[in-house]
Amino acid sequence: MTSPSQYQFKSVNYTGLQPGPRVIIMGATHGNEVCGTIAIRRVMEEIDSGKLHIAAGSLTFVPVVNPKAYEQNTRNGDRNLNRNLFPKDDPQDFEDHIANWLCPLLARHDVLLDLHSFNAVGGEPFVMVGPLDNDGALQPFRHARQERAWARRLGVKRFVDGWMIAYGDGVRRRSRSVDELETVLRYGVGTTEYMRSTGGYALTLECGQHLDPAAPETAYRAIMNTLAHLKLIDAPDPAPVPFEEMEALSMVVVHDKLHLDDRFSRAWASFDPVAEGEEIGVRADGSKVVAEFSGRILFPDVKAVANAEWYYLTRPNLSFGRE
Incomplete structure (x- = not known):
């Protein structure tokens, strides 16, 4: 069995001189979804060469969230990192070790963009968004307006919400006890849900099919639009997707x-x-x-x-x- 100690985690931060939001952008949360990694490295090269300048706020890149899965070119290392994402006192698998590093890092930021891809051939990119503002027990939230305005500026036209509500209803139907209900509901928490639980807001962008050469371009455009929209770079705010073009x-x-x-x-x-x-x-x-x-x-x-x-x-x- 591979020892977790052979891996290391990497994040890179750029901080502007002017005040602004603390943004984190991640790739390869699932190891065979590399479009985000490619796009992140492209943007980092532009910053390091002086072509792009972070003028305000703080920008953190995590090019490869799950190094074990990335090395294997598999979706998971030991399990799906994007479920049950919480710090663990007694880590049992490699993804628990990632969570113990990643969750505190997420909590130090205000905004998360998590870049993914999907297996099915022929589908168009889409973005997963969070709930409306609410004080409920399942996923309390207070940044829906900002999150949805940002989602419309990523450069994609399909938007999906309602994950935790639909998932939670299914869990309640299956659960046999209150303790089981709480345990399984926690299983529905991934990177964006954890980010929202810390008071921030977040989007998961599915950039296209895993091997589609357009997927890294979709990820790159989303990063650049995010930096412009949140005013980390000196660039015009991208125009939102018109309502009549949205699904x-x-x-x-x-x-x-x-x-x-x-x-x-x-x-x-x-x-x-x-x-x-x-x-x-x-x-x-x-x-x-x-x-x-x-x-x-x-x-x-x-x-x-x-x-x-x-x-x-x-x-x-x-x-x-x-x-």
Whole structure:
């Protein structure tokens, strides 16, 4: 077994002379998602060469969040870092060691941009955003307006919200006790959720398919637009994506795979449209699983185990950005 001690963590900070927000931008939270790493290194080279200047605030880059997974060219080292992301008194796996380094680093910043990519071929980039302002127990938040205004300036046109609400509803349905509920809800916390829990705001940008040569360009544009929008560099604020060009979706419900022999009726991909009453899959007992409303399917998992998340359904959010 590989020893965690053979790895090291790296962050690079640039601080301007003028006051401004403390921004952190990360790549390779999942080791085979390298578009962010490529884009971050490109921007760092521009700063180091004098082509780009950080005039205000503080900018921290983490080119490779998970060095073990990155070295292996796999999504995870020992487990998914983007779940159950909390400091651990007794770290059990490599991602626990990352969390003990990363969580305090995140807490010292105000804004996080986490750059990812996805496996499916042909999908367009999208950004995952947080909840509206609220004082609830699940994910209290007070920066929705700033977060959503920033999301519209990353250079992508598809926006998804509602992760923790939909995920949390599924957890409550499965949980058998209060203790189990709290444990599994914590499992839904990744980098952006942790950042919001510290009082900041954050976006996850899915820049495209893992090997798409356009994905690093999408990541680079998002970094540059972020620096301009938050006024870390001397550049005009990028124009927001017009409302008429946006597709905003809210995750509404998660459906579980109840039996190992439950199967999809077709090879679904994220953002495939579904019509109300359309067959999604078939249960082990032969009963059909149909869409309860028209929308798009998200994160269909053909490899899901029994009593785990199988797929999410989303519906259009026509008020996104106008709240």
